[in-house]
Amino acid sequence: MKDSLHLFILPLGPQLLPLEWDKYFLELPIAERTRILKYKHWQDRQRALLGNILVRWMLKKFTNETPINIARNTLGRPYLANNTNWSGDFNLSHSGEWIVAAITNHGHVGVDVEKIEQFNEEIMAYTMSEEEINEINQYAKFDRTKLFYELWTMKEAIYKTGLFPNATPVSINTIEINKKRRDIHTHIFYIDKVHPVTVCWDCGQFPIVRTVLNRDQLVSYL
Template sequence: MMSRLGTMKSGVHLFMLPIGPQLLQWESEAFLFKLPHEDRLRILRYKHWQDRQRALLGTVLVRWMIREFADIQHAIIARNAMGRPYLANQDSWQGDFNLSHSGEWIVAALTHQGHIGVDVEKIECLNEDVMAYAMSEGEINRINQYSKIDRSKLFYELWTMKEAIYKTGLFPNATPKSLDTVELKSKRKDIFTQSLYVDQQHPITICWDREQSSVKQTILNRNELV
């Protein structure tokens, strides 16, 4: 493990990994070899190499993160009734993890205490119908104060925040419109979020529910996961 990561085994972590060019066959096989049989089968079902690579690198990233920063060497990852992943063989662990990918990036987050959610999105043209479905009245009013380009950016910034908050698992019955980020941020002092751009086209938001110091951010390359 690289020295720049050696002092980070506490608090909240955000790891960002570019999908990059297509893996060579031997590279794919090396990553697949490290994974449980059921994960290999799931990943190999994807027809397009981009989807297969996102699934492969995302799975490897999560397991690497849990091994290196939660000190859990043999993680059994299951999903609850809502489809949210968790560690099935670690009842004593108080932490949480989450994964997201979009466009050119895969991101993963981990906390040693409480719940965590993360989301990354690639900025596209703003779809008014999607905005009407997903955003509350207060959020729409806020978005409409900006120019066309800035409206798209703000929409995706708010969308990543909604997704990150929802993915903590703390609001299982929420709908996109009901999860009002403006109202939630003002009323819930036990919910913390941090937003950033990994590049000009990809906003990220991370959300957690235990007060911590600042989020430790690391951009990885896939060779570090081998």
């Protein structure tokens, strides 16, 4: 994975059958199982379960660590614990019908996917800077909605790199960062018409490799 950033994209798919659920669920540490079961809706539980397995599959594929031991820092950001052979970074996001994981062999990486839905535009006053609002307001209503979600995924992705530990996604001004921070790179794309994804990293300019997976391909982790 020299000088590249990989994105793995997994569809939520239909609800897992009980035997399928157990196949993945029982592979996880008890703490992760407990966290997953706190979700009320099956879709949220399944996103959390498949996302967890996807990250472990990805780390197994690109590192020499075994077993995969994931911990969280004081901000809740996951990292590969007790590792001595790998200095990379990874991140996970899920929304709507998709789960997206990012991994790089050095530096920091953050990723965010959102499902575009109708929203009260008054929320922009609480989530966007004045510069971002001015940019959004240049467009017609449908395009404004799309741009709002694009900027929100960018805020989340920048925040999730861990490079701004004292910030919140709301306080991050994407326009200002893109102007002033030449060391930070962002890339946005659409999985489908209603799911924008932004990935952010600080480890140089190089190719982004996107791979769409299916559940069967994750079995190699088990």
